[in-house]
Amino acid sequence: xxxxxxxxxxxxxxxxxxxxxxxxxxxxxxxxxxxxxxxxxxxxxxxxxxxxxxxxxxxxxxxxxxxxxxxxxxxxxxxxxxxxxxxxxxxxx
Amino acid sequence: xxxxxxxxxxxxxxxxxxxxxxxxxxxxxxxxxxxxxxxxxxxxxxxxxxxxxxxxxxxxxxxxxxxxxxxxxxxxxxxxxxxxxxxxxxxxxxxxxxxxxxxxxxxxxxxxxxxxxxxxxxxxxxxxxxxxxxxxxxxxxxxxxxxxxxxxxxxxxxxxxxxxxxxxxxxxxxxxxxxxxxxxxxxxxxxxxxxxxxxxxxxxxxxxxxxxxxxxxxxxxxxxxxxxxxxxxxxxxxxxxxxxxxxxxxxxxxxxxxxxxxxxxxxxxxxxxxxxxxxxxxxxxxxxxxxxxxxxxxxxxxxxxxxxxxxxxxxxxxxxxxxxxxxxxxxxxxxxxxxxxxxxxxxxxxxxxxxxxxxxxxxxxxxxxxxxxxxxxxxxxxxxxxxxxxxxxxxxxxxxxxxxxxxxxxxxxxxxxxxxxxxxxxxxxxxxxxxxxxxxxxxxxxxxxxxxxxxxxxxxxxxxxxxxxxxxxxxxxxxxxxxxxxxxxxxxxxxxxxxxxxxxxxxxxxxxxxxxxxxxxxxxxxxxxxxxxxxxxxxxxxx
Numbered sequence: 001x002x003x004x005x006x007x008x009x010x011x012x013x014x015x016x017x018x019x020x021x022x023x024x025x026x027x028x029x030x031x032x033x034x035x036x037x038x039x040x041x042x043x044x045x046x047x048x049x050x051x052x053x054x055x056x057x058x059x060x061x062x063x064x065x066x067x068x069x070x071x072x073x074x075x076x077x078x079x080x081x082x083x084x085x086x087x088x089x090x091x092x093x
Numbered sequence: 094x095x096x097x098x099x100x101x102x103x104x105x106x107x108x109x110x111x112x113x114x115x116x117x118x119x120x121x122x123x124x125x126x127x128x129x130x131x132x133x134x135x136x137x138x139x140x141x142x143x144x145x146x147x148x149x150x151x152x153x154x155x156x157x158x159x160x161x162x163x164x165x166x167x168x169x170x171x172x173x174x175x176x177x178x179x180x181x182x183x184x185x186x187x188x189x190x191x192x193x194x195x196x197x198x199x200x201x202x203x204x205x206x207x208x209x210x211x212x213x214x215x216x217x218x219x220x221x222x223x224x225x226x227x228x229x230x231x232x233x234x235x236x237x238x239x240x241x242x243x244x245x246x247x248x249x250x251x252x253x254x255x256x257x258x259x260x261x262x263x264x265x266x267x268x269x270x271x272x273x274x275x276x277x278x279x280x281x282x283x284x285x286x287x288x289x290x291x292x293x294x295x296x297x298x299x300x301x302x303x304x305x306x307x308x309x310x311x312x313x314x315x316x317x318x319x320x321x322x323x324x325x326x327x328x329x330x331x332x333x334x335x336x337x338x339x340x341x342x343x344x345x346x347x348x349x350x351x352x353x354x355x356x357x358x359x360x361x362x363x364x365x366x367x368x369x370x371x372x373x374x375x376x377x378x379x380x381x382x383x384x385x386x387x388x389x390x391x392x393x394x395x396x397x398x399x400x401x402x403x404x405x406x407x408x409x410x411x412x413x414x415x416x417x418x419x420x421x422x423x424x425x426x427x428x429x430x431x432x433x434x435x436x437x438x439x440x441x442x443x444x445x446x447x448x449x450x451x452x453x454x455x456x457x458x459x460x461x462x463x464x465x466x467x468x469x470x471x472x473x474x475x476x477x478x479x480x481x482x483x484x485x486x487x488x489x490x491x492x493x494x495x496x497x498x499x500x501x502x503x504x505x506x507x508x509x510x511x512x513x514x515x516x517x518x519x520x521x522x523x524x525x526x527x528x529x530x531x532x533x534x535x536x537x538x539x540x541x542x543x544x545x546x547x548x549x550x551x552x553x554x555x556x557x558x559x560x561x562x563x564x565x566x567x568x569x570x571x572x573x574x575x576x577x578x579x580x581x582x583x584x585x586x587x588x589x590x591x592x593x594x595x596x597x598x599x600x601x602x603x604x605x606x607x608x609x610x611x612x613x614x615x616x617x618x619x620x621x622x623x624x625x626x627x628x629x630x631x632x633x634x635x636x
Contacts, residue, residue, distance in 0.1 A: 016191050027330070060375045
């Protein structure tokens, strides 16, 4: 259980780190793959508006998922730590 | 081309809005002073700020006077690529929270230096305090100069008088309120800033003929065809891929180490609440930033369609409001800009106060009683503010270098020690100190601001902003910290002790349950070295 939680913590941290970078730097995809440029969305060129939307609503969705998943992870950690130290001794306050 | 110079239509209306705002800030500061009784109250608002207020305060602390002035002028000059540069600032607090904020909140740190002191010892903490204070002084100084210049242009007061008036008024309410005041004032300031950007832009867009006036941040697409007719290169991605990639080491990894942002996480009522604060932060910051991009677009559109160049470009948002909106609206926008500058200065001064009043004094006078520590915190806050005002009269050239450049310095000299310190038990104290001092010095040396002749990137914008330098020194700092740590640990030089290793497990939430293998592997540091060597070689190529 300890090992599983530890691996999960590393996995979630690396995963969210990469996902955050991708959403915050979405413009890079349009430079790396110029073929993606050329379309339009809401009247704007896609390579302008998509990075703005991803850097706002995209990141908003990612941070909501991050809060839910990592807070749930903390609950699991607390439950495990309680088994070692007695209930209520490791609240994340 | 004809020029359009900004002139405030009603001086008294503008002054009235600013005085009213200051009255509110002082009231909040006064109320906050009454509930500040301990060091925890003073430095971390008693660890009590809820997610919505904290999210607003985070966004206000991060969004500086530049949101109203500098950014719009730079969009005017660089067009769409500068928008891409600005979008990624939103990553600062989410990454900070993910990578170490939650861990440091668990140990109830006041600043990142509190962690460095426990993790590496006093000498390493002093090095980090110096780097972070340098960045905070540059930051606060920039805001102070900006406010002085804004008051000079807006109200026609001499710069020196403007600086004294606005400087003292600002330092007064921030010193009075401590972190409670800084937090609640910042939350209110964010509301003012957002309203001041978004609502007037709606009216401007309507007059400009856009059908998307009902949602200025994202609905101005119908203005694009006309914009392309007059400024065909507005949306061009004009730089090569390395320019966009360099934003990561220079501007994404640097703000992670900004103490005034980290302190916003530490004020949260719990680790879980801190994560929800980040969600609100993204929502509010996205709204404000998108409004700023709209203002930058509208400034270019105005010049192209009206045939008039706004002078000075820093005043674009005010000029647009004077041109299209009633005088009271222009006055309210000025209030928004003032709020933006003050919220950031508040964060900067609180960080200086925490670094000096708590961390530094904690090192030289470890047995100081809490009450006295708080008194020194107030003193450090006030002195930091006065120092920023005095420096702003005749600012040293080096300190008025763009604050964006200082982010690369923090990414090089401070962030690696914090991140590897949290995630890798083998990170060695001597290695951290050497890597921080040497790589930080290299970053300064190869920048065009100190020794222009040996600047990496010449006198180009990428060099001035620190992008070319950070592409070299940030990977060098991480790689050298890993390699030196391995070497020093093998040689038995300042090897990591068991208490420190246990502390690392504890701040990750394991309580007293210790496992030597945790955060102690070799795959992560090896991967860091490989990735950093590749980026380092890429960064060394001529710009």
